[in-house]
Amino acid sequence: xxxxFANLGLGFGIALTLKNIALCFVGCLVGTLVGVLPGVGPxxxxxxxxxxxxxxxxxxxxxxxxxxxxxxxxxxxxxxxLVNIPGEATAVVTTLDGHQMAKQGRAGVALGTAAIGSFVAxxxxxxxxxxxxxxxxxxxxxxxxxxxFSLMVMGLCFxxxxxxxxxxxxxxxxxxxxxxxxxxxxxxxxxxxxxxxxPPLADGVDFAVLAMGVFGFAEVLRNLENPEARDVxxxxxxxxxxDWNDIKQSTAPVLRGTxxxxxxxxxxxxxxxxxPFASYTLEKKIAKDPSRxxxxxxxxxxxxxxxxxxxxxxxxxxxxxxxxxxxxxxALMVGAMTIHGIIPGPQVMTKNPDLFWGxxxxxxxxxxxxxxINLPLVGLWVKLLQVPYRLMFPAILIFCSIGIYSVNNQPxxxxxxxxFGLFGYLLIKLGxxxxxxxxxxxxxxxMEEKLRQALIISRGSFMTFxxxxxxxxxxxxxxxxxxxALLPSMSKKRDExxxx
Amino acid sequence: MKKAALGLAAxxxxxxxxxxxxxxxxxxxxxxxxxxxxxxxxxxxARMVSENMSKTLGQQIVIENVAGAGGTTGITRALxxxxxxxxxxxxxxxxxxxxxxxxxxxxxxxxxxxxxxGLAGGTPILIVARKNLDxxxxxxxxxxxxxxxxxxxxxxxxxxSVSWTTCTLLKGQLGVPKLNSxxxxxxxxxxxxxxxxxIDFMCDQIVSVAxxxxxxxxxxxxxxxxxxxxxxxxxPTTKEAGLPEYQIEAWNGIVAPKGTPKEAVDKxxxxxxKALNDENTKKRLMDLGTVIPTAAERTPEGFAALIKRDAExxxxxxxxxxx
Amino acid sequence: MSLNKIExxxxxxxxxxxxxxxxLFMLALAxxxxxxxxxxxxxxxxxxxxxxxxxxxxxxxxxxxxxxxxxxxxxNGEKLTGFSWRGVFFVLGAAxxxxxTIRGFEIGPLKVPxxxxxxxxxxxxxxxGFAATDVRPKELIIFAAAMTAGCALMFKYALSLPIPLAxxxxxx
Numbered sequence: 001x002x003x004x005f006a007n008l009g010l011g012f013g014i015a016l017t018l019k020n021i022a023l024c025f026v027g028c029l030v031g032t033l034v035g036v037l038p039g040v041g042p043x044x045x046x047x048x049x050x051x052x053x054x055x056x057x058x059x060x061x062x063x064x065x066x067x068x069x070x071x072x073x074x075x076x077x078x079x080x081x082l083v084n085i086p087g088e089a090t091a092v093v094t095t096l097d098g099h100q101m102a103k104q105g106r107a108g109v110a111l112g113t114a115a116i117g118s119f120v121a122x123x124x125x126x127x128x129x130x131x132x133x134x135x136x137x138x139x140x141x142x143x144x145x146x147x148x149f150s151l152m153v154m155g156l157c158f159x160x161x162x163x164x165x166x167x168x169x170x171x172x173x174x175x176x177x178x179x180x181x182x183x184x185x186x187x188x189x190x191x192x193x194x195x196x197x198x199p200p201l202a203d204g205v206d207f208a209v210l211a212m213g214v215f216g217f218a219e220v221l222r223n224l225e226n227p228e229a230r231d232v233x234x235x236x237x238x239x240x241x242x243d244w245n246d247i248k249q250s251t252a253p254v255l256r257g258t259x260x261x262x263x264x265x266x267x268x269x270x271x272x273x274x275x276p277f278a279s280y281t282l283e284k285k286i287a288k289d290p291s292r293x294x295x296x297x298x299x300x301x302x303x304x305x306x307x308x309x310x311x312x313x314x315x316x317x318x319x320x321x322x323x324x325x326x327x328x329x330x331a332l333m334v335g336a337m338t339i340h341g342i343i344p345g346p347q348v349m350t351k352n353p354d355l356f357w358g359x360x361x362x363x364x365x366x367x368x369x370x371x372x373i374n375l376p377l378v379g380l381w382v383k384l385l386q387v388p389y390r391l392m393f394p395a396i397l398i399f400c401s402i403g404i405y406s407v408n409n410q411p412x413x414x415x416x417x418x419x420f421g422l423f424g425y426l427l428i429k430l431g432x433x434x435x436x437x438x439x440x441x442x443x444x445x446x447m448e449e450k451l452r453q454a455l456i457i458s459r460g461s462f463m464t465f466x467x468x469x470x471x472x473x474x475x476x477x478x479x480x481x482x483x484x485a486l487l488p489s490m491s492k493k494r495d496e497x498x499x500x
Numbered sequence: 501m502k503k504a505a506l507g508l509a510a511x512x513x514x515x516x517x518x519x520x521x522x523x524x525x526x527x528x529x530x531x532x533x534x535x536x537x538x539x540x541x542x543x544x545x546a547r548m549v550s551e552n553m554s555k556t557l558g559q560q561i562v563i564e565n566v567a568g569a570g571g572t573t574g575i576t577r578a579l580x581x582x583x584x585x586x587x588x589x590x591x592x593x594x595x596x597x598x599x600x601x602x603x604x605x606x607x608x609x610x611x612x613x614x615x616x617x618g619l620a621g622g623t624p625i626l627i628v629a630r631k632n633l634d635x636x637x638x639x640x641x642x643x644x645x646x647x648x649x650x651x652x653x654x655x656x657x658x659x660x661s662v663s664w665t666t667c668t669l670l671k672g673q674l675g676v677p678k679l680n681s682x683x684x685x686x687x688x689x690x691x692x693x694x695x696x697x698x699i700d701f702m703c704d705q706i707v708s709v710a711x712x713x714x715x716x717x718x719x720x721x722x723x724x725x726x727x728x729x730x731x732x733x734x735x736p737t738t739k740e741a742g743l744p745e746y747q748i749e750a751w752n753g754i755v756a757p758k759g760t761p762k763e764a765v766d767k768x769x770x771x772x773x774k775a776l777n778d779e780n781t782k783k784r785l786m787d788l789g790t791v792i793p794t795a796a797e798r799t800p801e802g803f804a805a806l807i808k809r810d811a812e813x814x815x816x817x818x819x820x821x822x823x
Numbered sequence: 824m825s826l827n828k829i830e831x832x833x834x835x836x837x838x839x840x841x842x843x844x845x846x847l848f849m850l851a852l853a854x855x856x857x858x859x860x861x862x863x864x865x866x867x868x869x870x871x872x873x874x875x876x877x878x879x880x881x882x883x884x885x886x887x888x889x890x891x892x893x894x895x896x897x898x899n900g901e902k903l904t905g906f907s908w909r910g911v912f913f914v915l916g917a918a919x920x921x922x923x924t925i926r927g928f929e930i931g932p933l934k935v936p937x938x939x940x941x942x943x944x945x946x947x948x949x950x951x952g953f954a955a956t957d958v959r960p961k962e963l964i965i966f967a968a969a970m971t972a973g974c975a976l977m978f979k980y981a982l983s984l985p986i987p988l989a990x991x992x993x994x995x
Contacts, residue, residue, distance in 0.1 A: 034982065047538030047565065049982075050547070141696035145682075166842075168894065172849050172887045179856055179880040185569065186863075186873035188683040190602065190659030193873055194859040202569040217914065224910035224954055322695065323711050325688040328537070334688075335539030338707065339548070341787045345711020390955035391966050394948040397914065398970055401921040401947050402940065406984045409566050414922030418915040425911060430845035431901055445685070452871045453682045457653055457698060460869030528994045531985060564985040 004131050011130075011357030015365055020063050023056070024362055027064035028369040031071020032377070038079050038216060038400045041088045041208065042072035044407055046332050050339070058340035059355050063362040065336050066316075069329060070366045073312045074118055074374065077305055081110045082381055083396055085216035089207060089442045090308045092435055093276040095215060097293060097300030104296050108240035108382045113250050113298055114305040115374040116242065121258040121306035122367030125313035128262055129320075130360050134349070136314075137321040139266050145453035146464045150474035151267070152447040155274045157481040158281040159436040167486065170436045173427075177440025178447070180205055187449060200412045205420075208407050210441060212400050213420020214427065214434040220393045221425045227389075240379050242298075250302030253283050261307030265314030272311030272327065273442055276304035285484065313363055320356055322346055525585050525764045526559040532754075533589040535574025537567045541623065541707060541788075545752045546590040548784050549620050552775035557767060570660025571595040572603055575755075579608045583615070583757040585764025590620065592752045597810035598665045601818035611811065615765060616803040617754040618772045621790035624725040625666045625748050626735065628709050628718050629701040630694055638721040638741035641701075642674060649676040655690040655702040658683055662750045663690070665814065666724070667703040672817030673745055694718055705750050706731060706789035724748050731789045748810070749791070753803050765800065773798050839900025846892025853885035910954045917951035926987065939989040940979070944971035 014020065034045045046068055053061035076087030081098035094114070101110040128136075143151075159174050160167060183194045184204025195201035242250070260282065261275035283299045284290050293300050316333075318326045323345035325331040337344050342352060349356045387395070404413050427434055458464035465471050534546045543565065550561040566574035571594060578589035594602075596610040608614065627638065635641035645652055654671070656664040664683075671677050682699055684690035687708050693699050695717045706723070710731050713720045722741040723729055738746045754772060756765065775781050776792055785792060796802040837843045856877060866872025924946060927937035948967035952958050978984045988995055 043537075050538060140692065144693060144696065144698040168887065168891055169842075169845065172845070172884070172891060175880055175884045175887060176849070176852065179852070179877065179884055182877040182880065185659070187658045187685060188681075189873050191863060191873045193863055193877055194856060196859070199569065199573065202573070203567070217918065220914055221907075221910045224914070225907045227956070318692070322692070322717075323715075324692045324695065326692075331686065331688055332537075332539035335544055338788055339544055339784070341784065343707065343711050343787075346715035346717055347711065390952065390957050390959070391962070393914070393955070394917075394952045394963070394966065395970060397917055397951045398921075398944055398947045398974060401918055402944075402974055402978055402986065405922075405925060406978065406986060408568065409564050409985060410568075411922045411926045411928070414925070415919050418918040418922070421915050421918070422911060425906075426848065429841075429903065429906065430848055431841045432845060448876050449683070449685055451876075453684070453693075455868060455871060456680050456682050460867065462868070562983075562985045 007353070007357050008130055008361060010353065011359075011361030014059060014354050014358035015063065015361035020060055020358070020362065021365065023060050023064040024067045024365050025369050025373075027067020028071040028366055029373055031068035031073075032075040032078075032370070032373055033071075034068075035072035035075020035087060036078050036381075037075075038083070038085045038087060038212060038396070038403050041076060041407075042069050043328050043332060045069075045072045046329065046336070050332075050336055053336065053340075056340075058337070058342050059358045061340050062333070062337065062355065062359055063366075065333060066359060066362060067366045067369065069333075070122070070309070070312065070363075070370055071373075073308065074115070074370050077114050077308070078111060078374075078381060081107060081114065081301070082385060083216070084219045085396075085400070086211050086438070087208075088211075089273045089438065090276050090304075090311070092211070092215075092438045093280045093304040094301060094308075096280070096435060097295070097297050100294065100296035101298070101301065102385065106239075106296065107385060108378050109242045109246055109298070110301050111378045111381060112241040112375065113246060113302050115371055115378070116247070117250060117254045117257070117302045117306040118309035119367050119371045120254050121261065121308075121310040122313060122370075123364060124255075124258045125262050125265075125310040126360060126364040126367070129314060129317055129363070130357075133317050133321055133360075136266050136317055139263075140318045140322065140324075140326070142470060143267055144468075145450045145457060146468050146471045147474065148267075148450040149447060149454050150465055150471040150478070151274070152443045152450060154474050154478040154481070155277060155443050156440065156447075157478045157485070158274070158277045159439040160482065160485045165431065165433065169432055173432050173434065173437040174440040177437035177442075178444040180210070180437070181441045181444025182448065188452060200410065200416070204445075205416070205441075206407065206413060207438075207442065208404060209413050209417045210420055211438060212404060213417045214424030214437070216396065216400055217417060217421025218424025218428055218434070220396060221421065222428055223389065224393070240382060241375070246298055249298050253279070253299040253303035254306040256282060257303035257306035258310040261310035262314045264307075265311030266317050267326065272308075272315050275307035275311035277439055279303040279307035281481070309367075316359070316363070319344060320348060320359070323348060525761070525767055526557055528586065529560045529562050530557070530585070531564050531587050532561050533574045533578040533587065534563055534565050535567060535571035535578075535589065535591060535595060536565065538563075538565045541705060541750075542571075542590055542592050542752050544788065545621050545785065545790065548781055549590075549754075549772065549775050552778050552781045553768075553771040556771040556774050570599065570602065570658075572599050572606060572608075572660075575599075576607045578755070579614055579757050581757055583759035583761075585756065585760050585768070588617065588754055588756045588768065590752055590754050592662070593748075593750050593810060594660055594662055594665055596753070596755070596807045598660070598814050598818060600811060601815045602660050602665075611804075611808055613758055615756040615758050615760045616800040616807065617756055617765065617768050618799060619751055619753040619793040619797040619803045619806060620772065620776070621785050621788075622725075622749040622751040622793065623705045623707060623788070623790055624723050624729050625662075625703055625750055626706055626709055626713070626723050626732075627670065627701065627703050627721045627738075627746075628694065628713065629721060630697045630699070631717060631719050632697060633700055633719070635721075638736070638738070638743055641721050642743060645674055645676060645679070649679045652679055652701065653699040654679055654681045655684055655694060655699040656681060657687045657690055657704075658685060661687075663687060663702055663704045665818065666748050666750065668821045669748055669814055669817045670703055670746055672820060673743075677817070677820055691718075710789055722746075725791070729789060729791075730786075748813070751793075751806065753806075755803075769798070769800060837895055838898060839895040840903040841901040842895035842898075843892050844903050846888045846890070846895060849884050849888030849891060851888075853881045853888060856881035856884070909956075913954035914951050917947045917949075917954075920950060921947045937987055937990045939987040939991070939993075940975055941971060941989040941992070944974055 076091045077094045080086045080091040080094040084099040086092040098110045257279040264275045265272040283303045284293045319330045554561045575595045581587035712718045720735045722738045860877040863874025864872035865875045921943045924938040925943045945967040952963040
């Protein structure tokens with residue numbers, strides 16, 4: 001314990017130099033502003049700004065890049081709350097209740113709750129990394145393909161609970177998401193699947209393209225159709241910050257979200273994606289009145305946002321202790337480190353203690369910066385909602401178009417997004433919710449990859465999923481979630497039949 | 501109104517184009533297409549080299565990441581651009597030498613359909629295995645694989661990736677093309693499962709695995725280069741370890757569309773040469789485990805010969821690989 | 824099992840046009856996926872082929888679609904409401920125009936040069952703006968110019984994204 005504080009002391013000694021604080025601030029500010037732009041997520045942001053850090057020393061450069069990362073993560077939820085566009089998978093859940101809160105004139109409260117929740121989560125996650133980083137590394141190594149597959153199955157069961165209306169329709173959307181995720185070149189054989197022989201589809205559907213289409217563009221179409229609904233957002237501008245009641249309501253969800261997100265963030269292969277979904281599921285299940293969810297429940301913003309931020313930070317653990325990047329953003333951080341002459345590996349902690357602890361300390365400072373930057377910005381964002389809708393949606397469109405174009409520098413992506421916009425509009429008309437589809441889409445790729453890996457390693461035996469204890473445990477949880485989710489709705493349906 | 505604007509635009513374009521021809525190349529920023537996501541090995545090398553080249557050329561080289569289909573999407577775009585010297589690309593072993601055998605519908609010809617500029621760097625390939633695998637050296641490993649191929653699991657980062665290409669070559673040479681191979685989305689997750697012992701071996705670039713080998717979390721059997729690497733001086737070459745035919749490097753090099761004016765090609769070649777002689781750039785590249793190209797490899801002829809040589813080497817194994 | 828009897832006693836009619844259409848929609852997508860993946864090998868358990876999961880998912884989608892349509896005959900639900908094509912046309916059309924003009928394109932005899940953001944940007948704003956019934960053209964033109972200038976400064980200069988501004992005019 002004393003060693004941990006000595007190490008943290010070393011870290012703060014490095015991170016608290018004027019230059020590093022300034023770099024952290026600039027990183028968080030730039031990250032927030034860019035993260036707010038639809039389509040430009042953390043990966044794109046860090047990639048774009050990587051060259052700016054070439055002239056800095058390694059510690060300073062990484063502190064700034066980490067700041068950009070947190071900022072972009074956080075900025076993404078701002079867009080999710082204000083205009084219902086999730087910049088990336090982890091922000092999908094935030095759109096559910098966050099945007100509803102905005103429609104009720106509680107955008108400021110939602111943004112404030114997200115900022116405070118993220119800060120609290122960040123503080124705890126920093127402590128977890130400092131105290132338990134090394135032992136927790138083992139968790140990442142316990143998860144082989146079989147465990148991963150079972151985890152994904154469990155994640156899909158969360159999606160059922162996410163649904164606001166009919167469970168059958170939620171199942172439809174999950175399966176459609178899974179189906180969409182198989183479009184593109186097969187990882188193992190290189191064969192093209194369901195691409196119509198069209199080269200731009202060879203790499204499958206991009207998440208940003210799908211999310212911006214079915215959420216962003218479809219939302220614009222829905223709003224154009226119901227002029228009354230969109231004006232509600234403008235007419236009511238409530239409090240800018242959460243009051244005592246809001247804080248009391250969100251404390252427990254924030255803590256639970258931090259715990260869930262923190263654990264899932266350590267897993268390699270983007271386990272952090274599941275964090276917000278798991279947190280939302282939990283909050284909805286233990287709430288006294290689950291029907292509030294999807295209609296602007298503050299717990300539905302506080303929990304997932306904390307889980308998101310905690311996961312974003314603990315995702316650094318495998319990178320810093322094992323030298324293995326668990327996801328695309330961390331792979332980019334490896335790139336950034338190598339440019340600065342540090343090749344991450346199991347020995348970073350002992351060979352570059354100043355870098356290791358400096359970064360951990362800067363995580364906490366970065367979270368503080370986010371709070372300092374974002375609370376004053378809440379007022380500005382809320383004011384943006386007062387722009388008349390006839391000008392607001394062309395602005396959303398130009399930002400989205402440029403944003404999507406710049407993800408891969410592919411003009412055809414913009415056209416795909418428009419097609420998915422039409423698809424999303426059809427889904428709305430048919431009474432489907434897009435959120436479970438996006439979860440199915442995100443988990444589908446991982447699930448297929450892990451299923452095939454596990455079966456090759458087990459030489460075709462499905463018993464591998466049951467024989468391995470962690471995998472079996474996860475499957476039991478999955479079945480339990482499904483039963484809990486299905487039972488009430490079955491009895492409800494029966495009631496409906498009888499009372500009709 | 502719009503017609504008038506377009507007319508004006510056309511006139512201006514003509515005027516500008518005429519002007520550009522009279523002055524020396526380059527008169528505006530050059531786009532370098534990197535056909536992979538930012539932050540990857542090719543992107544890093546491209547950014548390091550282009551930073552110095554920009555200074556020499558007096559115009560900024562803008563990196564444009566156009567990822568997709570194992571890098572072939574970006575290279576296709578670069579090679580179909582106007583051959584004016586303002587669009588160039590950085591590709592690697594996979595996009596030039598392996599792609600013709602891997603992608604039957606490839607839209608470009610890496611041997612005759614492009615203007616090579618020069619090699620920017622070679623990255624050695626290592627054969628690595630989980631730390632508790634029985635075989636202690638490459639000979640023992642080769643014997644064990646040949647004796648019972650079904651006992652082994654090989655990991656790679658997807659069809660078309662460097663690890664897949666190089667390991668398919670190895671399996672072809674060992675005569676076990678159907679050995680169980682497990683596909684991952686990227687080198688990171690594959691390495692994770694190698695460290696945790698879920699899979700048995702893989703082939704990958706030195707930059708990805710060197711630190712793990714040094715820390716003893718995985719072991720390296722051999723390096724597939726002519727000489728040992730200063731980053732891992734204890735790892736023998738394949739020649740020393742008894743598998744001399746397995747020689748392969750994951751190189752990165754710059755190309756331009758076929759028909760690029762000679763003036764532009766010469767200036768780009770000179771700028772690349774200068775960048776690779778610059779102490780700062782050289783040190784950064786060598787920190788990555790990159791081998792700095794020889795004077796001959798930095799020339800268009802030398803690089804074109806390398807593309808052709810490796811294509812001939814890889815093609816039989818890749819075409820025979822089970823798909 | 825008394826449940827079944829109650830249902831059987833009712834006449835079969837479409838009680839929710841929305842659910843009925845939704846079921847058919849799922850079925851259609853599933854059939855399309857099955858058609859597109861018809862040539863992909865399913866492989867064996869030991870070595871799953873590229874077709875295994877797409878085909879399985881498609882079959883499940885089709886099953887769920889049928890169930891949804893069948894349920895719409897039994898349970899009351901939402902009705903299908905009309906589509907507003909004005910929004911679809913202008914909004915999605917604007918995005919498509921952006922994609923087509925930003926780097927130029929060639930479809931058969933039709934050839935458009937790369938116009939860049941300084942042209943594509945105003946096109947998006949102007950075309951999509953007409954989706955709103957309360958559109959004010961003068962305001963929209965000023966807004967389009969301002970947004971484009973802002974975006975050019977932000978994306979091209981502040982973030983130095985490699986996005987073409989106006990290759991035909993400025994060469995970049």
